Amino acid sequence: DAGVIQSPRHEVTEMGQEVTLRCKPISGHNSLFWYRQTMMRGLELLIYFNNNVPIDDSGMPEDRFSAKMPNASFSTLKIQPSEPRDSAVYFCASSRQGSTGELFFGEGSRLTVL
Amino acid sequence: GQQVMQIPQYQHVQEGEDFTTYCNSSTTLSNIQWYKQRPGGHPVFLIQLVKSGEVKKQKRLTFQFGEAKKNSSLHITATQTTDVGTYFCAGKVSYNTDKLIFGTGTRLQVFP
Numbered sequence: 001d002a003g004v005i006q007s008p009r010h011e012v013t014e015m016g017q018e019v020t021l022r023c024k025p026i027s028g029h030n031s032l033f034w035y036r037q038t039m040m041r042g043l044e045l046l047i048y049f050n051n052n053v054p055i056d057d058s059g060m061p062e063d064r065f066s067a068k069m070p071n072a073s074f075s076t077l078k079i080q081p082s083e084p085r086d087s088a089v090y091f092c093a094s095s096r097q098g099s100t101g102e103l104f105f106g107e108g109s110r111l112t113v114l
Numbered sequence: 115g116q117q118v119m120q121i122p123q124y125q126h127v128q129e130g131e132d133f134t135t136y137c138n139s140s141t142t143l144s145n146i147q148w149y150k151q152r153p154g155g156h157p158v159f160l161i162q163l164v165k166s167g168e169v170k171k172q173k174r175l176t177f178q179f180g181e182a183k184k185n186s187s188l189h190i191t192a193t194q195t196t197d198v199g200t201y202f203c204a205g206k207v208s209y210n211t212d213k214l215i216f217g218t219g220t221r222l223q224v225f226p
Contacts, residue, residue: 023202031212033212033214035216042216042217042218043157043202043219045213045214045215045216045218048212050212051218055211055212055213056211056213091156091157093157095212096157097212099215101145101162101206101212101218102147102159102162103147103149103157103159103204103214104159105156105157105158106156107155107156108156
């Protein structure tokens with residue numbers, strides 16, 4: 001199994017630019033989560049999907065952030081326009097409903113906004 | 115909102131010493147999970163506890179879930195340099211949600 005695949009691994013961009021982070025969950029997993037990790041705020045849940053449907057987006061910081069899951073094997077997290085305070089590591093994780101509920105994390109996308 | 119705090123924030127130990135991290139939730143949890151994140155890596159699942167007062171062991175690691183299901187602990191006996199990393203607890207507030215709230219984490223450093 002390839003695990004959760006995220007891209008890009010690293011992104012450096014300038015303030016105001018659009019950023020798109022991508023995630024491919026583990027095949028057969030029907031829950032997908034986006035987390036953001038910073039030193040100051042730790043691991044924050046931004047949004048999660050069940051069966052491609054957004055269930056809870058209360059952690060999405062503001063309107064500049066949006067997430068989609070057009071099908072079971074792909075999700076995107078978009079930031080438009082980006083700001084320096086968005087600099088963080090963004091993790092995607094997936095799990096299978098009905099299992100122990102353990103999350104399988106991708107390796108993360110490290111975003112730096114200058 | 116729900117908060118999950120861990121203490122200590124950092125712990126430095128000599129190899130061979132024991133280590134414990136404590137996790138406290140502001141609300142009752144349906145279950146609790148523990149994850150380990152190596153420096154520069156991603157969180158990796160260790161274990162899940164579901165029952166009140168539950169105790170589970172994995173080799174040198176002992177996990178406990180409090181009677182009130184609001185706190186948990188992870189104890190490592192005789193630490194090794196391979197135990198270095200940040201340990202997170204993560205809890206769900208109900209059985210009907212997949213929403214997992216992560217604790218603030220405890221960073222463990224082990225000196226040889």
